[in-house]
Amino acid sequence: MQQAKIDKITLIRELQKTMERKSSRKRKIDKLVTVLAIAGVCLAIIPLGSILFEVIKNGASAISIEFLIERPGALASGKGGIAPAIQGTLITVGLGSIIAAPIGVLAGIYLSEFAGTGPFPHAVRFFNDVLTGLPSIVLGIVGYIVVVLSLGSFSVWAGAFALSIIMIPIVVRVTEESLKVVPNSIREAGYSLGISKWKITIFITLKSALSGVLTGIVLGISRIAGETAPLIMTILGTSLFFTSFNEPVDALPLRIWRLASQPYESAHSQGWGAALILILIVMSFSIALRLLAMRRGYKVSSVM
Amino acid sequence: MERRKNLSQLLLGKKRRLDKTFYLLVLSAAGYTLLMLALIAYAVGDGSIEIFSFEGLNFFTNTDWNAVYGREAFGALPYIIGTLITSAIAMAIGVPISLGIAIFLSDIGPSRLTRPLSFVIELLAAVPSVIYGLWALFVFRFWVIDLIERPLYNAFGGYIPLFAKTPFGLDVFTAGIVLAIMIIPIISSISRELLRAVPETQREAAYSLGATRWETLRVAVFPYVKSGLFGASFLGLGRAVGETILVTMVIGNAVGINAIPTSLFSQSQTLSSVIANEFNEAASSLHLSALIALGAVLLILTMVINIGGQLLVSRMVKVSPGVRE
Numbered sequence: 001m002q003q004a005k006i007d008k009i010t011l012i013r014e015l016q017k018t019m020e021r022k023s024s025r026k027r028k029i030d031k032l033v034t035v036l037a038i039a040g041v042c043l044a045i046i047p048l049g050s051i052l053f054e055v056i057k058n059g060a061s062a063i064s065i066e067f068l069i070e071r072p073g074a075l076a077s078g079k080g081g082i083a084p085a086i087q088g089t090l091i092t093v094g095l096g097s098i099i100a101a102p103i104g105v106l107a108g109i110y111l112s113e114f115a116g117t118g119p120f121p122h123a124v125r126f127f128n129d130v131l132t133g134l135p136s137i138v139l140g141i142v143g144y145i146v147v148v149l150s151l152g153s154f155s156v157w158a159g160a161f162a163l164s165i166i167m168i169p170i171v172v173r174v175t176e177e178s179l180k181v182v183p184n185s186i187r188e189a190g191y192s193l194g195i196s197k198w199k200i201t202i203f204i205t206l207k208s209a210l211s212g213v214l215t216g217i218v219l220g221i222s223r224i225a226g227e228t229a230p231l232i233m234t235i236l237g238t239s240l241f242f243t244s245f246n247e248p249v250d251a252l253p254l255r256i257w258r259l260a261s262q263p264y265e266s267a268h269s270q271g272w273g274a275a276l277i278l279i280l281i282v283m284s285f286s287i288a289l290r291l292l293a294m295r296r297g298y299k300v301s302s303v304m
Numbered sequence: 305m306e307r308r309k310n311l312s313q314l315l316l317g318k319k320r321r322l323d324k325t326f327y328l329l330v331l332s333a334a335g336y337t338l339l340m341l342a343l344i345a346y347a348v349g350d351g352s353i354e355i356f357s358f359e360g361l362n363f364f365t366n367t368d369w370n371a372v373y374g375r376e377a378f379g380a381l382p383y384i385i386g387t388l389i390t391s392a393i394a395m396a397i398g399v400p401i402s403l404g405i406a407i408f409l410s411d412i413g414p415s416r417l418t419r420p421l422s423f424v425i426e427l428l429a430a431v432p433s434v435i436y437g438l439w440a441l442f443v444f445r446f447w448v449i450d451l452i453e454r455p456l457y458n459a460f461g462g463y464i465p466l467f468a469k470t471p472f473g474l475d476v477f478t479a480g481i482v483l484a485i486m487i488i489p490i491i492s493s494i495s496r497e498l499l500r501a502v503p504e505t506q507r508e509a510a511y512s513l514g515a516t517r518w519e520t521l522r523v524a525v526f527p528y529v530k531s532g533l534f535g536a537s538f539l540g541l542g543r544a545v546g547e548t549i550l551v552t553m554v555i556g557n558a559v560g561i562n563a564i565p566t567s568l569f570s571q572s573q574t575l576s577s578v579i580a581n582e583f584n585e586a587a588s589s590l591h592l593s594a595l596i597a598l599g600a601v602l603l604i605l606t607m608v609i610n611i612g613g614q615l616l617v618s619r620m621v622k623v624s625p626g627v628r629e
Contacts, residue, residue, distance in 0.1 A: 033517070040400070106329060109333075127341050133539065133610030136548065236584065253549070257434055
């Protein structure tokens with residue numbers, strides 16, 4: 001009798017002990033996972049910190065007035081600047097977004113305001129997503145075959161065309177999503193006044209979603225401004241200033257790539273300088289994007 | 305009365321016509337995206353006909369790459385292997401880190417920390433890949449040599465072929481790591497959205513049964529979003545496979561049979577880096593066609609990966625509405 005009671009007590013104690021042990025093991029695993037997650041965060045931040053640090057440190061020493069306004073100097077001389085590249089990036093990206101923004105916004109309007117659930121809008125949405133994921137170098141090849149071969153020369157047109165294919169799906173997606181969150185009552189108010197649909201769409205729906213749509217456009221621009229691969233076989237790169245849309249032109253990412261491949265210290269330093277200018281351009285877009293998104297209270301991810 | 309009726313008819317008619325014009329305008333813009341895809345398929349397909357009539361299906365299995373006139377041989381196999389290996393390294397490193405970040409952002413970190421952190425991660429996505437390349441070429445490469453490659457080589461280089469070959473820093477391993485850094489923002493931000501889309505009640509139920517945070521994630525959260533997380537990784541893989549300029553700068557650019565990596569520290573090339581390196585210097589139309597055909601292979605590869613990923617992620621989002629508020 002007594003013996004059985006003691007047995008029971010020891011049994012319960014044993015059980016408690018194992019449970020405690022188990023839960024302390026549980027807690028240890030939990031801690032480990034937390035630590036690993038934090039380690040992951042740190043591992044991602046270190047490269048970003050290092051990239052920004054190196055670009056600013058090495059870039060700042062390369063930048064001068066001469067660097068910003070002059071043509072590249074003789075090979076390995078370390079002289080001259082990257083002005084044609086800055087100019088070329090602005091022109092090519094500008095033309096690309098002039099092509100892509102209207103088409104993207106209109107297609108987004110179609111998907112949000114006009115398309116039902118039929119197979120065609122479904123296909124547009126699906127292939128638009130497919131287009132988003134295509135490697136940019138393939139679009140460069142398409143720009144080469146479609147524009148360069150038919151015009152007979154590497155040109156701004158070809159580069160802008162290739163870049164526009166990258167930008168359109170981004171604009172379509174964001175436009176559709178920001179139009180969809182416009183409350184229906186606003187549209188209905190327009191209908192009740194007898195306003196035609198296109199006017200409602202442009203002056204009421206689009207207007208109230210404007211900051212969202214602009215966000216999409218800025219996102220697209222910041223994305224194509226940093227593209228290198230599709231420019232190789234479309235605008236080619238040159239050390240001359242822009243002369244015509246039918247001629248080759250330079251661009252910052254191309255210039256950085258070419259400078260980095262040269263075996264000269266002075267070229268590398270210029271490459272860092274060009275990288276600083278490029279990162280300033282792209283980052284200023286990113287920050288503009290944030291501000292636009294904050295104003296509207298949108299959640300917009302620059303990862304698409 | 306009569307006049308007014310006419311007037312309203314006139315106005316209405318005009319209205320209808322403008323509406324119709326506007327509809328056609330937006331419809332054709334939507335059609336433009338489909339047209340672009342068709343154009344891409346046509347251009348790349350048409351451009352690669354020449355090489356396929358020259359090499360046939362051997363194009364996929366040959367390992368020679370020679371553009372010299374009279375001795376032409378173009379085989380894509382080394383570059384397909386190079387692409388798969390660099391992407392595999394990138395996934396092996398990038399996916400666990402991305403999941404860790406996503407868990408931290410959705411479940412562990414306090415919101416005053418996660419908000420700026422999400423911004424920082426997105427900034428990482430905004431850095432142009434040529435700048436990653438520049439940094440990898442002049443800075444990161446030496447970290448890789450000193451901290452990882454040389455110790456591994458000294459310890460195992462003698463008897464494990466994976467680590468044989470004197471490390472030089474410009475190799476598949478470095479390319480894989482930098483690709484991993486590039487795809488982390490993509491995978492982690494989609495995964496974070498997915499984890500956040502899991503209803504809070506799922507977690508509360510697990511917590512109420514005494515589960516720790518990790519057990520909650522494992523039992524109540526992950527099963528709910530598993531296929532979505534796979535999809536997110538696929539989308540990251542799609543990016544890694546197609547990335548060009550960064551890989552071109554750090555992979556060492558070996559050609560032909562030499563581009564088949566024998567160890568982690570081998571030079572190689574990917575489909576896209578060959579195109580970037582040789583397109584403007586193509587020696588003949590056959591050479592050009594071979595490069596375009598590499599583009600076709602790349603196109604099909606990324607399309608399959610991305611469509612798979614898209615389907616997995618979008619199914620998730622449909623299951624749990626409210627991901628995008």
